[in-house]
Amino acid sequence: MKGQIPPRRHILTLLVENQVGVLARIAGLIAAKGYNIDSVSVGETMDASVSRVTLVVHGDDWVMEQVLKQLNRLIEVIKVVDLTEEEFIEREMILVRVNADPPNRAEIFRIADIFRAKVVDLTHRTYTLEATGDEDKIQALLELLRPFGIKELVRTGLIAIGRVSKVPSSKLERVAGGDGEEGAKKSPAVAT
Amino acid sequence: MKITGAEILLKSLVEEGVTTIFGHPGGVILHGADPASDHPIKYILCRHEQVATHAAEGYYKATGRTGTVMVSSGSGVTNCVTALTDALVDSMAIVVLTGQLPAVMGWDASQEADVVGTARGCTKHSFVVFKTEEIPRIIKEAYFIARSGRPGPVLVDLPEAVMADCVAYTGHPKSVAIRGYNPQMAGHPGQIKRAAELIAQARRPVIYGGGGIIHADASEELHELVEITQIPTTLTLMGLGALPTSHPLWLGMLGMHGLYWANRCLIDADLIVAIGSRFDDRVTGKACDFGTQCKIIHVDIDPTSIQKHVKVDVPIVGDVRCVLRELNKELRKVERNWARDFEEWHGQIEAWKKQHPLRYEQRQGVIKPQYAIDMILRLTEEYDPIIATGVGQHQVWAAQFYRGRKPRRWLSSGGLGTMGYGFPAALGAQAAFPKGLVLNIDGDGGSQVTLSELSTLVDYKLPVKTFIINNRCLGMVRQWHQRVSTHQPLPAGPMHQPDFVKLAEAYGAVGIRIERPEDVKAGIEKAINTPGPVVVDVVVEREENCLPAIPAGAAITDIVRAPAPTPDKSSQAWH
Numbered sequence: 034m035k036g037q038i039p040p041r042r043h044i045l046t047l048l049v050e051n052q053v054g055v056l057a058r059i060a061g062l063i064a065a066k067g068y069n070i071d072s073v074s075v076g077e078t079m080d081a082s083v084s085r086v087t088l089v090v091h092g093d094d095w096v097m098e099q100v101l102k103q104l105n106r107l108i109e110v111i112k113v114v115d116l117t118e119e120e121f122i123e124r125e126m127i128l129v130r131v132n133a134d135p136p137n138r139a140e141i142f143r144i145a146d147i148f149r150a151k152v153v154d155l156t157h158r159t160y161t162l163e164a165t166g167d168e169d170k171i172q173a174l175l176e177l178l179r180p181f182g183i184k185e186l187v188r189t190g191l192i193a194i195g196r197v198s199k200v201p202s203s204k205l206e207r208v209a210g211g212d213g214e215e216g217a218k219k220s221p222a223v224a225t
Numbered sequence: 226m227k228i229t230g231a232e233i234l235l236k237s238l239v240e241e242g243v244t245t246i247f248g249h250p251g252g253v254i255l256h257g258a259d260p261a262s263d264h265p266i267k268y269i270l271c272r273h274e275q276v277a278t279h280a281a282e283g284y285y286k287a288t289g290r291t292g293t294v295m296v297s298s299g300s301g302v303t304n305c306v307t308a309l310t311d312a313l314v315d316s317m318a319i320v321v322l323t324g325q326l327p328a329v330m331g332w333d334a335s336q337e338a339d340v341v342g343t344a345r346g347c348t349k350h351s352f353v354v355f356k357t358e359e360i361p362r363i364i365k366e367a368y369f370i371a372r373s374g375r376p377g378p379v380l381v382d383l384p385e386a387v388m389a390d391c392v393a394y395t396g397h398p399k400s401v402a403i404r405g406y407n408p409q410m411a412g413h414p415g416q417i418k419r420a421a422e423l424i425a426q427a428r429r430p431v432i433y434g435g436g437g438i439i440h441a442d443a444s445e446e447l448h449e450l451v452e453i454t455q456i457p458t459t460l461t462l463m464g465l466g467a468l469p470t471s472h473p474l475w476l477g478m479l480g481m482h483g484l485y486w487a488n489r490c491l492i493d494a495d496l497i498v499a500i501g502s503r504f505d506d507r508v509t510g511k512a513c514d515f516g517t518q519c520k521i522i523h524v525d526i527d528p529t530s531i532q533k534h535v536k537v538d539v540p541i542v543g544d545v546r547c548v549l550r551e552l553n554k555e556l557r558k559v560e561r562n563w564a565r566d567f568e569e570w571h572g573q574i575e576a577w578k579k580q581h582p583l584r585y586e587q588r589q590g591v592i593k594p595q596y597a598i599d600m601i602l603r604l605t606e607e608y609d610p611i612i613a614t615g616v617g618q619h620q621v622w623a624a625q626f627y628r629g630r631k632p633r634r635w636l637s638s639g640g641l642g643t644m645g646y647g648f649p650a651a652l653g654a655q656a657a658f659p660k661g662l663v664l665n666i667d668g669d670g671g672s673q674v675t676l677s678e679l680s681t682l683v684d685y686k687l688p689v690k691t692f693i694i695n696n697r698c699l700g701m702v703r704q705w706h707q708r709v710s711t712h713q714p715l716p717a718g719p720m721h722q723p724d725f726v727k728l729a730e731a732y733g734a735v736g737i738r739i740e741r742p743e744d745v746k747a748g749i750e751k752a753i754n755t756p757g758p759v760v761v762d763v764v765v766e767r768e769e770n771c772l773p774a775i776p777a778g779a780a781i782t783d784i785v786r787a788p789a790p791t792p793d794k795s796s797q798a799w800h
Contacts, residue, residue: 050405053353054341061345095532102529108350108370111405 040093042071044116044123044193045101047086050109051077059086059110062103068092072125072190083111087192120196126165126189128153129175132182133160141181148174159184227391230357234322234383235264237364238293240397245269245284245656247277248295269656269685272677274301276649278308278378279675282317283636283653287611289442291372292319292653298326299338302382307643309347309378314640315463316440318376320367325353325384340382349377357390361397369401374408375527376440408526412543412551420498420522420539421555427496427520429570430456433479433508436463436639437501437525437545444468444632446549447500453556455563457574459487461502462624465635470628476574477583480508481775482621486577488775491516492782493573499523499537501545503530505640514780524548581773583625592742594619594694594765598666599626601692604749610634610662613651615671616642618700621771623666645674648691652678655687662753665691669722670699679732682758690752691760693725696767704770705777729760738762 049055056075063070071089078085090100097115104113116123133141133155141160145152150164164174168191175183238246245267271277274296281292296302302323312319326334344351350370352363363381371379424430438447438460444467451458451474458468459476468475477484479491491497496519502508503525509515512534523530523537524545531540541548585595598619602612606628613636614620620637629635636654638646651665665672672693682689698720726736735755739748739762752759775783 054345057342058345065346098532099529106527106529108403108406 040091040096042117043090043092043097043100044121044191045088045090045104046114046116046193046195047088047104047110048078048112049084049086049107050111051082051084052109055084055109056086058107059088059104062107063088063090063100066099066103068096068100072188074190074192087190089191114195116193116195121193122196123167123191123193124165125168125171125191126163127171127175128161128163128187129178129183130154130159130161130185131178132158132184134158137181141178144174144177150174227393230354230360230383230388230390230392233357233360233392233394234364234388235266236394237361237397238266239264240361241364241368242290243293246293246295247271247280247284247653247656249274249277249301250295250297267656268295269652269681271649271652271681273675274304275308275645276652276675276678276681278305278319278321279311279643279646279649280653280656280678281319281321282308282312282315282646283613283650284657285318285376285653286439286636286650287633287654288657289633290657291368292317294319294321296321297324298340302340303338303343306343306347307641308649309344309380311638311641311643311646312378313347313349315638316376316436317378318371318440319378320364320371321348321378321380323380323382324388325382340380344380344382347378348380349375351380351382353382354384354387357387357392360387361395365398366401366403370403370406374406375437375525375530408544409542410526410544410547412524412541412548414551416539416541417548417551418555420524420541420552421559423496423520423522423539424454424456424498424552424556425559425561427456428566429490429494429573430454430496430498430567431476431490431494432456432458432498432500433461433491433502434458434464434467434500435461435502437503438464438467439501439632441501441526441545442632443501443544443546443549446546446553448472449553450549450556453553453563455567455571456498457490457571459483459490461505461508461639462620462637463639464502465624465627465637466629466632469630471630478624478627480505481510481777482625482771482773483508484583484625485581485773486574488773488781489577490574492518495519497521499525500549501525503527504533504535506534509535510775510779510781510783514782524552587742589742591766592739592745592763594696594700594763594769595622595626596742597692597694597739597745597763597765598622600745601664601666601749602626602628604746605662605664605753608662608753610664611636611651611654611658613637613647613654613663613665615647615665615667615674616644616701617668617671618696618704618769618771619666619668619694621701622694644668644671647671648675648678648682648689651689651691652681652687655682655689656685659687663687663689665689667691667693668700669693669695669697669725670720672725673723676728679729679734679758679760683733686757688757688759691758692749692752693760693762695722695725695762695764696769697722698767700767700769701771707770708776725760725762729758734758734760736760736762738764740764 074087145162150162152160153163154161247269278294281294285292326337341351341353367379367381457474457476459479476487479487520538522539524541528542585593587593587596611634614623636650647665647667651663655663726738729736752761
């Protein structure tokens, strides 16, 4: 039964009571079952008594069934959805400080421009870039920056929201200019 | 009028119907309030917080009413951890109220501990009360959460300032609304229909019931199901008593040390109806080999118990009692001559019983532990006793030879296997039923873990009859070591033993020793007829082993390959 489907990435979105210790409970539960959390992000919703937690966990279907049930069992967890089972939009923001010696500055600036990344801080030897996008886009940007030397990287962790529109995500992308910013989960890594 | 938080707490407990609190007092909790003076609450002072918590478990299991524990801060709480974990795995509804020192946490004050952090892994839920006004709501929620759904322990941490603060008491809430907690009671009607269809087609079905039947008070419904369908029924260690052991379709306990034919039924069945049980590894053995030959129906209120280890064909999430009622309705509509259809299956089971009976041979000289336990159970059956056990060989034998007519009469630590459970569980049950016969069948190892509770039994005149099945070693550990290791001496014993008779007398209880087989009957009768707490030291054969057995990690089918169990050849440890 176990291991029929290979492990894959799951994005879980949780609505939880905005109370002391809730995150510790969630993290503790997942740790106690021996699963690793790839990323986590937490913030208040429009209702200040409710927080949203976005968790990224790797697991096969058997593992995920248990994780979802266990999370649901926590009294302070109001709702759990595995977004991976439906259409969704994901984003992550990064701040990355990259070596930018004079010969490379123009090239890094061009890469940043292509990725719609902003330069938010600079010195004579470094750029600090701010970029947002889905996992593939962020990964692609980092791959392109890596040769210059990444000095520091800070990631927010993934956030995601379910898609309610019936318009196919590929069409919506074209409407939005196809820059990848509005892309759905299968959007191309680098837009042109 | 304004009253203190401590007074509000006591009022809230009375509103929740609490009549007995087990505890160990300390500096901060209750802040001078006295549960006994203005409130109809009996406070039982135990000698250790773990014991108080186990006692609350015993109280809950025996009565069905949530057990209440009150302990102080710091070590008072950390001492509860074992019992809280025990209650969590065995689904015991208890509420533990803990004192906490300052209003602001994290100062590392004297006797401060991160209580809620510690409790996170060993409770169903835990609360910290930050404001005195919150006490009634949190107490209401705590008792609701403990008792509903899959029952479990709930901890409420009460900082001293919250208990001391005076506020207006506005009454106890009438209802609870917790948006993240809404246990599903009714099973899915479509799933129940599918289950009924599978049962109606089965040729060799078996019911495998667990503690969930007891927790849901669904014994009557189980009985009805068995009567309608004539399906042979086995129960787990936690489920004993859900079906009278005199019932013709009662198979006995299953699992690692379960009866041969009960396990054999699970291997040969074409349908397993699992009710309120959780496919524990002590039942399934190697889970991937379990139940692959048959269909499985699984009824449980806890969705996480379903499909955890074993693939299930018809999962039904819901309260066992609600689901069984609906299932019985469906099955009554089925036109089938159940008894005739299962004649062959029943015959096969009878044949297994004859081939591999549960037996022991009491010869002259040394008392066989099985004989002592069998006699205790036989001689007390007419009193409909509540029986608590410790953990180890004596527990297995007591379960194998168990005779009981009703649910909530069998108290044993299953999931966690907590040695020392017997004394406190018996204490809790006896506190609930002061006039009933409560026995503690314990080992010489386990009884010494919580022996201090003899004082509590004497203090409160709780006439628990304890039988220490004394083999001068940790028998179960010795048995396993003997199987896996050839080294001598074994770390499980021999152990120096205190004189249990003198010890009982020193505590103010009555001590009796039984050393010869011919004295067993008279000794047991004397113990039952002696008023007050009694400790009986039953000196038994040291080298006796629990059989049959499925080795840990092996598949359940491995029991088949083992030759017939011959517990009378005690020198041959395993086969």
